[in-house]
Amino acid sequence: MSRIFLIGFMGCGKTTWGKKLSAATGYAFIDLDNALEAEAGMSVAEYFAAHGEEAFRKLESKVLKETEYPEDVIVSTGGGLPCFFDNMVWMNSHGQSLYIKHSPKTLADRLENARVKRPLVQGKSGDELVNFISQKLAERKMYYEQATHIVNGITISAEGLMEVTGIKAK
Numbered sequence: 001m002s003r004i005f006l007i008g009f010m011g012c013g014k015t016t017w018g019k020k021l022s023a024a025t026g027y028a029f030i031d032l033d034n035a036l037e038a039e040a041g042m043s044v045a046e047y048f049a050a051h052g053e054e055a056f057r058k059l060e061s062k063v064l065k066e067t068e069y070p071e072d073v074i075v076s077t078g079g080g081l082p083c084f085f086d087n088m089v090w091m092n093s094h095g096q097s098l099y100i101k102h103s104p105k106t107l108a109d110r111l112e113n114a115r116v117k118r119p120l121v122q123g124k125s126g127d128e129l130v131n132f133i134s135q136k137l138a139e140r141k142m143y144y145e146q147a148t149h150i151v152n153g154i155t156i157s158a159e160g161l162m163e164v165t166g167i168k169a170k
């Protein structure tokens with residue numbers, strides 16, 4: 001049984017690389033934001049607007065721990081998930097976690113075009129967006145750096161992810 005949890009800031013590529021690694025290995029793929037949306041019956045943005053962040057974090061942790069994971073699976077998490085409750089410890093004791101690391105500037109460039117679905121960065125752009133990311137990343141770093149593996153998001157590849165986690169194509 002191999003379970004790989006991809007973690008890191010919004011825009012680092014957890015969803016994108018989760019799908020690519022799943023395609024390269026034949027492992028199943030689960031995006032926990034999608035699992036939460038299915039459970040809540042609404043989008044992440046709608047859930048934030050209706051219930052607020054505190055309720056979102058509780059549901060997010062419940063979905064992490066109660067999802068029925070296939071035997072071999074790549075799991076993309078939401079960017080804030082490792083930083084609440086005992087989620088980080090839970091992931092490391094139920095599989096391997098892998099932090100996709102990027103600079104605030106790269107994350108901001110990517111998020112400029114992908115803000116709509118992400119309530120925490122909606123309405124921010126330019127320097128305000130870079131500053132927001134720098135500050136949040138500084139707060140979150142201590143959680144992300146508890147990951148089993150840390151990879152550079154710029155030089156990442158499916159082969160590199162397979163090598164570092166030790167998983168093989170099925």
Ligand SMILES: Nc1ncnc2c1ncn2[C@@H]1O[C@H](COP(=O)(O)OP(=O)(O)O)[C@@H](O)[C@H]1O
Pocket residue numbers: 008009010011012013014015016017076079110111113114
């Ligand atoms: N290797 C890449 N190069 C450039 N842009 C990328 C790359 N990977 C993802 N993106 C873009 O960055 C944004 C966020 O990617 P996504 O996989 O949704 O990140 P996450 O799930 O970590 O928030 C998307 O708009 C996506 O198209």
Ligand SMILES: O=C(O)C1=C[C@@H](OP(=O)(O)O)[C@@H](O)[C@H](O)C1
Pocket residue numbers: 008009010011014015033044077078079080081117118119120
């Ligand atoms: O960083 C965060 O707090 C969040 C990241 C999002 O997931 P992505 O990292 O996939 O954008 C989503 O869970 C929600 O908007 C909150």
Ligand SMILES: [Mg+2]
Pocket residue numbers: 014015033076077078
């Ligand atoms: Mg995602």
